[in-house]
Each structure stands twice: as C-alpha cells, then as structure tokens.
Amino acid sequence: MAPKRSTIKDVAKRAGVSTATVSNVFSGSKPVNAELRERVEGAARALSYHVDRAASQLRSGQTKVVGVLVPDLDDVFFTSLVSRLEVRAQEDGYDVIVASSRDNPELERSRLRALLGWRPSGLIAVPNNDEIPQILADEAHRLPIVLADRVAGISTFADAVTIDNHEAGAMAASHLVALGHRDVVIAASHLSFAPIRERVRGADSVLFGEFGEGARVVELGSNSDRGADIFADWLDRNARPTAILALTNVTTLAVLSALAARRIDLPEQISLIGFDDYAWMSARKTALTAVRQPVDAMAGMLWDRLKARIGGDDSPPRRIELNTSLQVRDSVRDLSMTANARPVLPRKHAPVPGE
Amino acid sequence: MAPKRSTIKDVAKRAGVSTATVSNVFSGSKPVNAELRERVEGAARALSYHVDRAASQLRSGQTKVVGVLVPDLDDVFFTSLVSRLEVRAQEDGYDVIVASSRDNPELERSRLRALLGWRPSGLIAVPNNDEIPQILADEAHRLPIVLADRVAGISTFADAVTIDNHEAGAMAASHLVALGHRDVVIAASHLSFAPIRERVRGADSVLFGEFGEGARVVELGSNSDRGADIFADWLDRNARPTAILALTNVTTLAVLSALAARRIDLPEQISLIGFDDYAWMSARKTALTAVRQPVDAMAGMLWDRLKARIGGDDSPPRRIELNTSLQVRDSVRDLSMTANARPVLPRKHAPVPGE
DNA sequence: GATTAACAGTTAAACGATTAACAGCGGCTG
DNA sequence: CAGCCGCTGTTAATCGTTTAACTGTTAATC
Numbered sequence: 068m069a070p071k072r073s074t075i076k077d078v079a080k081r082a083g084v085s086t087a088t089v090s091n092v093f094s095g096s097k098p099v100n101a102e103l104r105e106r107v108e109g110a111a112r113a114l115s116y117h118v119d120r121a122a123s124q125l126r127s128g129q130t131k132v133v134g135v136l137v138p139d140l141d142d143v144f145f146t147s148l149v150s151r152l153e154v155r156a157q158e159d160g161y162d163v164i165v166a167s168s169r170d171n172p173e174l175e176r177s178r179l180r181a182l183l184g185w186r187p188s189g190l191i192a193v194p195n196n197d198e199i200p201q202i203l204a205d206e207a208h209r210l211p212i213v214l215a216d217r218v219a220g221i222s223t224f225a226d227a228v229t230i231d232n233h234e235a236g237a238m239a240a241s242h243l244v245a246l247g248h249r250d251v252v253i254a255a256s257h258l259s260f261a262p263i264r265e266r267v268r269g270a271d272s273v274l275f276g277e278f279g280e281g282a283r284v285v286e287l288g289s290n291s292d293r294g295a296d297i298f299a300d301w302l303d304r305n306a307r308p309t310a311i312l313a314l315t316n317v318t319t320l321a322v323l324s325a326l327a328a329r330r331i332d333l334p335e336q337i338s339l340i341g342f343d344d345y346a347w348m349s350a351r352k353t354a355l356t357a358v359r360q361p362v363d364a365m366a367g368m369l370w371d372r373l374k375a376r377i378g379g380d381d382s383p384p385r386r387i388e389l390n391t392s393l394q395v396r397d398s399v400r401d402l403s404m405t406a407n408a409r410p411v412l413p414r415k416h417a418p419v420p421g422e
Numbered sequence: 423m424a425p426k427r428s429t430i431k432d433v434a435k436r437a438g439v440s441t442a443t444v445s446n447v448f449s450g451s452k453p454v455n456a457e458l459r460e461r462v463e464g465a466a467r468a469l470s471y472h473v474d475r476a477a478s479q480l481r482s483g484q485t486k487v488v489g490v491l492v493p494d495l496d497d498v499f500f501t502s503l504v505s506r507l508e509v510r511a512q513e514d515g516y517d518v519i520v521a522s523s524r525d526n527p528e529l530e531r532s533r534l535r536a537l538l539g540w541r542p543s544g545l546i547a548v549p550n551n552d553e554i555p556q557i558l559a560d561e562a563h564r565l566p567i568v569l570a571d572r573v574a575g576i577s578t579f580a581d582a583v584t585i586d587n588h589e590a591g592a593m594a595a596s597h598l599v600a601l602g603h604r605d606v607v608i609a610a611s612h613l614s615f616a617p618i619r620e621r622v623r624g625a626d627s628v629l630f631g632e633f634g635e636g637a638r639v640v641e642l643g644s645n646s647d648r649g650a651d652i653f654a655d656w657l658d659r660n661a662r663p664t665a666i667l668a669l670t671n672v673t674t675l676a677v678l679s680a681l682a683a684r685r686i687d688l689p690e691q692i693s694l695i696g697f698d699d700y701a702w703m704s705a706r707k708t709a710l711t712a713v714r715q716p717v718d719a720m721a722g723m724l725w726d727r728l729k730a731r732i733g734g735d736d737s738p739p740r741r742i743e744l745n746t747s748l749q750v751r752d753s754v755r756d757l758s759m760t761a762n763a764r765p766v767l768p769r770k771h772a773p774v775p776g777e
Numbered sequence: 778g779a780t781t782a783a784c785a786g787t788t789a790a791a792c793g794a795t796t797a798a799c800a801g802c803g804g805c806t807g
Numbered sequence: 808c809a810g811c812c813g814c815t816g817t818t819a820a821t822c823g824t825t826t827a828a829c830t831g832t833t834a835a836t837c
Contacts, residue, residue, distance in 0.1 A: 085817045087818080091796095122792070140501065143498060147496060150495035166508065166517070185475050185476075323706065350676075430824065439787090446825095480792050480823080778837105791825085797821100806811085807809100
C-alpha cells in the first residue's frame with residue numbers, strides 16, 4: 068500500500084497551474100481555458116487523482132450525500148425503495164449512505180446519529196414506528212428530511228410520503244366482499260405500525276358497513292419464517308376463514324408458507340390477497356391477487372420532495388398520499404354464486420390437526 | 423433552516439475546556455477525567471453537537487467508510503449481501519455507501535470513481551463481469567479491496583470471495599441424474615458472467631460423464647420479466663426437457679413465471695432446481711429444490727477479509743471459495759422408476775403452441 | 778527530597794479542498 | 808487615450824477536526 072495519494076497540489080504542480088485552477092476544472096464553478104483544462108485533466112489522470120470529498124465538503128459545506136435509513140434491509144419493499152433512490156440520487160450527483168435500524172429504536176437512534184455526522188444534504192427516513200426519534204425532530208429545522216411509509220397522522224416537522232393505507236385496506240376488503248367473502252382474517256405485521264393500523268381500519272370500515280363486524284387480526288411480525296409458524300399455529304387453533312388479507316409482503320410470504328405447510332390449497336380452500344407486487348407473487352400457478360404499492364412513484368416523490376427542500380423550499384410540511392391499486396389475479400375464489408346455497412363456511416369448526 | 427450547527431469550539435467553550443479535550447471525549451483516543459467528560463457530553467447534548475465526519479476524516483485520514491458496489495440493487499442476492507455487510511460494518515463503526523452499477527460498465531466506472539472520492543477505508547465490489555475495471559486495478563495496491571461473486575479465475579490483485587460454482591453446477595446435475603433425468607435445460611442469466619459459465623461447466627461435467635452430452639443452455643438475462651418471456655418463448659419452440667436447472671434466483675423466477683404462463687405443472691410435467699434460497703421459494707405447494715448460496719458466510723468472509731486488509735495484512739491475494747448446499751424439496755420428480763420402461767421423453771417433438 | 782514517570786489537559790499546526798479578493802490583460806467605448 | 812469591463816488566472820484565508828508537542832500536577836522510586 069505504498070504510493071501516497073495525490074492531492075490537488077500535486078496536480079497543480081504537474082500541470083503548472085494554481086490549485087484554484089485545478090479546483091475550477093473539477094468543480095466547474097469557473098470557466099477554464101480549454102488548453103489548460105486539458106493539461107490539468109492529463110495531470111490528474113497521470114496521478115490518478117480524485118478530489119477528496121472530505122476536504123471538499125469541509126470547505127464548501129456542500130455535501131452531496133444523502134442518508135437513507137430504513138427499518139430492514141432484508142425486506143424487499145425497503146430495498147426496492149433504496150434501489151430507486153440510489154438511481155435518482157446518482158443522477159443528481161449525490162451518493163447515498165444506507166443504514167438499517169433493524170426495527171430497533173436504540174439502533175435507530177445510533178444510526179441516525181451516524182448519518183447526521185456526515186452533515187448530509189438531506190435525509191430520507193422510514194421510522195421504526197410512530198414515535199419519531201427526538202434527534203430527527205431536533206434536526207428537522209436545519210436539515211431537509213423526508214419521511215416515508217411508517218408515519219402516523221400529519222407529521223408536523225417534515226414532509227411525509229406514504230400510500231393511502233386506509234384506501235388500500237378498503238379496496239382489498241371490497242374486492243373480497245364483492246366475491247362473496249365475509250369471514251376474513253387479516254395477517255398484519257405489527258399493529259404498532261401506523262400504516263398497518265390504517266390498513267386494518269380501511270378493511271374493517273368496509274366489513275363493518277357490510278356485515279356489522281370486522282375481521283379477525285393476527286400479528287405475524289416482520290420475519291417471514293417466524294410469521295409462518297405463528298400463522299400455521301393460528302390456523303390450527305381457529306376456525307378457518309374463507310379469505311386472508313395480508314398487509315405486507317412479508318406477511319404475504321408468511322401466510323403462503325403456512326398454507327403450504329398445512330397443505331391448504333389456494334384459492335380452492337382459502338382465498339388470499341397479498342400486499343406489494345413482486346415477481347414471485349405472480350410466478351406461480353395461482354398468481355396472487357395483491358395490493359400494489361407504487362414503489363417507483365414513491366421513491367420519485369421522496370426524491371423530488373427532498374430535492375425541493377434542499378433547494379430551499381420552506382413551505383409547511385406536506386403529507387403526500389399515493390394511491391395503491393389492486394392487481395386482480397387468481398388467488399381469490401368467487402364465492403358469490405355459492406353464497407346463497409351455502410351462506411358462509413360454518414364459523415365453529417374443529418381445529419385442523421397439524422400436518 | 424436557521425440555527426448554525428455547532429462545532430467543537432462551541433462545545434469546548436460551553437464546557438470550559440479546550441477543543442482537544444472535546445475531541446478526546448468523542449474519539450476516546452486519550453482518557454478524560456470523568457467529571458470533565460460529563461461536562462463535555464452535557465454541553466454537546468445541549469448544543470446537539472455531532473462530530474463532523476468530513477473534518478474528522480480530513481484531519482485523521484481515518485475514514486470509517488466502506489464503499490459497496492453491486493451490479494443490481496433489485497436483485498435480492500445482492501441486497502441480502504448488502505444487508506449483511508451493513509450489519510457487520512455498523513458493528514465495527516463503519517458506514518457503508520452503496521452504489522449500483524446496474525450492469526453497465528460505464529456506470530460502473532463512474533460509480534467507482536464516486537466511491538473512491540470518499541477515500542474509503544475499503545471497498546467491496548461485485549464487478550459487472552470478467553473485466554475488472556482499470557480504476558479498481560489501479561487502486562488495488564493502495565486501497566483494501568475485496569471482490570465478490572463475479573470474479574473469473576484467480577484475481578491477481580485483490581482478495582476474492584465466491585462460491586464453488588463448478589461444484590454447485592455439478593451437485594445440481596448429479597441430483598437430477600440420480601432421479602433419472604437426462605434431458606436438462608439450463609436457464610442461465612448471461613454466459614458472459616464467469617460464475618455462470620462455471621456453473622454450466624460443472625453441470626455439464628456430470629452430464630457428459632453420464633450421457634456423453636451436456637445440457638442445452640438458454641440465456642435469460644438479469645431481469646425476471648424479460649427472462650420469463652424469453653423462456654416461455656423457448657418452451658414453445660423447443661422439445662420439452664424433463665428438468666430445468668436455473669442458475670440464479672432471477673432466472674429461477676423467470677422460469678417459474680414462464681411455466682405458470684404455459685400452465686406446466688411442477689414437478690409432474692417438468693422438474694426444476696432453483697438457485698439461491700429465499701423464502702418465496704419454499705412458500706409454495708411444491709417447494710423448490712434449490713442450490714443454496716451461503717450468503718451469510720459470504721458476507722462474513724468479505725468483511726473479515728476487508729478488515730484484515732484494512733488492518734494491514736498484505737499477504738498475496740487470496741481466492742476463497744465457499745461451498746453451496748442442495749436444499750432438496752419437492753420440485754424434482756423422481757423419474758428413476760419409470761426410466762427403464764420409457765427411457766426418456768422423445769427428443770423430437772412438435773412445438774407446443776402458446777397458450 | 779530530588780528525579781522520573783505517569784497522567785490530564787492545552788496549544789497550535791496540519792489535513793486538502795474551495796472561494797473571496799485580487800491582478801493582469803486585451804478590447805471597447807466615449 | 809483614459810477608464811472600464813469581462814475574462815482567466817492566482818493568492819491566501821478558511822472550513823472543523825485531530826494530534827504531536829508541550830505544560831503543569833501528582834505519584835512513585837531510590
């Protein structure tokens with residue numbers, strides 16, 4: 068690891084110009100004569116010089132980094148968000164530092180602190196839960212911040228981009244109702260997450276309106292393996308519903324695993340609406356009907372808002388709700404024909420013994 | 423966005439100490455009296471002070487950042503790698519900057535350049551293809567670099583962590599052969615990727631040894647939707663094999679989609695071995711038999727090597743090959759019983775018209 | 778009790794870039 | 808032709824830390 072890295076001075080000396088000129092060549096903040104520019108670029112190449120971001124940043128205060136904090140880098144929803152944000156950031160010359168809080172409030176704080184140390188131009192954060200960490204709130208008035216996904220109500224201090232969770236739940240429930248389903252169980256991740264609660268409420272609003280009662284809810288957590296166990300167990304102990312509504316892609320997976328383990332056929336024996344829309348959901352014999360979150364639009368919105376804020380927009384915080392859409396495929400059985408003949412599957416039911 | 427951020431000087435003044443002491447409190451490079459430390463921490467909290475990484479880095483030369491470059495942040499294999507690396511990095515106090523080269527050599531160069539601008543402590547890179555970019559090679563002797571996955575042969579300038587691709591292919595093929603399969607088609611992503619070629623070779627080595635001929639190979643690319651179209655089309659135009667061996671998780675998905683689109687049943691009508699082992703592969707009625715890459719071990723190895731290099735280890739570059747394992751589940755049909763009665767499905771065959 | 782050693786804190790010089798202020802040099806204009 | 812402008816380039820101050828060198832104090836050693 069020998070040859071010391073070259074600095075702007077080395078380049079300047081080699082090209083026979085001042086360091087200021089070299090800086091201008093690279094930052095483009097002042098025009099530089101073509102011939103000189105050539106010389107500088109040649110010298111830089113020969114020395115394999117790269118501008119040192121730390122020094123550049125320190126002096127200019129211009130960071131060109133954004134921090135992205137998500138609760139879980141193993142959840143495809145978040146990674147697809149990160150992926151799209153990275154693209155947008157790169158297009159605008161920003162680098163992104165990712166951090167995962169792994170659903171741990173303490174880690175969230177410490178990752179946030181680490182991110183702030185970069186003095187980033189902005190921050191895009193998916194909070195762990197409703198309680199926005201104090202550090203974020205403190206920073207909000209001096210640092211552009213945009214929140215996503217897990218945001219409750221109207222955030223008072225930063226823009227927030229979410230989907231219309233209530234509508235998403237309602238839309239799914241309506242679809243189930245329209246196809247003759249009445250006994251629905253909701254596979255939620257955690258009811259402590261605001262968007263999950265909203266989705267439940269949305270579904271219940273429809274079910275209540277229709278039948279005077281809501282859905283049963285099971286919490287499966289954020290890990291699909293554990294969720295599968297929990298749900299399989301739940302299936303063993305409870306009367307079987309005609310349909311399941313999963314509220315995240317992880318719970319969708321958990322439900323699917325549990326159904327496979329218990330050899331319950333989709334959609335013959337039970338119907339399912341999944342959440343999110345990833346390739347594996349349709350790469351199956353009975354493709355999943357699912358609520359599709361507009362991840363692209365979401366990332367786009369997040370980036371646009373952040374750029375606006377970085378650009379000095381100081382209008383009051385906005386909450387932007389994107390609409391989901393229902394991808395109707397084959398995992399919901401149409402019960403509306405048989406519904407009159409045999410109203411609903413009997414509510415009381417011997418537990419199905421484990422396989 | 424008003425109140426200026428506080429600096430080490432502000433904290434020093436408020437706590438009535440020198441800036442050096444404040445620095446010592448935060449970096450821990452020199453012991454500081456408990457009472458003073460308290461005062462400093464209190465002052466820092468009151469001013470919501472964070473050490474400025476740019477300044478810190480500039481002065482100390484210590485970066486505590488690693489760059490991670492992958493070809494595609496929408497591929498779960500890479501994101502699961504990133505996720506695990508982020509965990510390890512965080513544990514050791516490093517931050518990670520992610521960059522995706524999106525399978526584009528030019529972008530790869532520019533992302534690499536951006537990453538190098540950080541003067542990172544190290545770099546973990548999954549190259550786009552066999553040709554390691556010149557920038558990387560140039561940097562290799564002054565910057566710890568560890569390569570992963572898409573690395574051909576013995577890399578002469580940096581450590582490389584891969585799986586034993588030949589063995590992986592051979593293992594999968596052996597399994598197929600053992601269950602009476604002879605007519606195998608390999609769903610590859612791109613034959614221009616070294617590991618893919620190796621996997622094909624591994625599979626062929628077994629098939630040749632057994633039958634004197636290898637497998638047919640289809641290239642499906644790195645996008646599952648397009649891959650699904652290509653494969654569905656291929657199925658329409660070619661004699662149907664008894665088994666498919668997919669060589670990446672994306673091609674596994676593509677194959678599954680195509681089979682679903684053509685209503686071909688797994689494993690009754692065709693058998694499949696997938697690659698990688700993600701939850702969605704087993705969350706189905708016929709769970710997929712698949713080659714499992716040890717992503718955890720891989721990330722662990724990558725990090726360990728990088729740490730060693732950062733720590734000054736300058737032994738010659740090593741290539742580390744991890745072993746895969748075959749997760750036997752239900753997607754490969756046992757043909758060995760029927761094999762004698764009806765040797766193999768006829769090779770020549772009218773194309774199956776599209777559904 | 779003199780000499781060192783160990784400790785805890787301070788001072789001030791870097792680190793490598795950016796950029797305000799300035800300088801030199803035609804070319805225009807009145 | 809004086810004065811000014813616009814253009815390109817340079818000089819030098821500066822960003823917020825870290826850290827080598829230093830100072831002063833206390834404890835340990837002979």
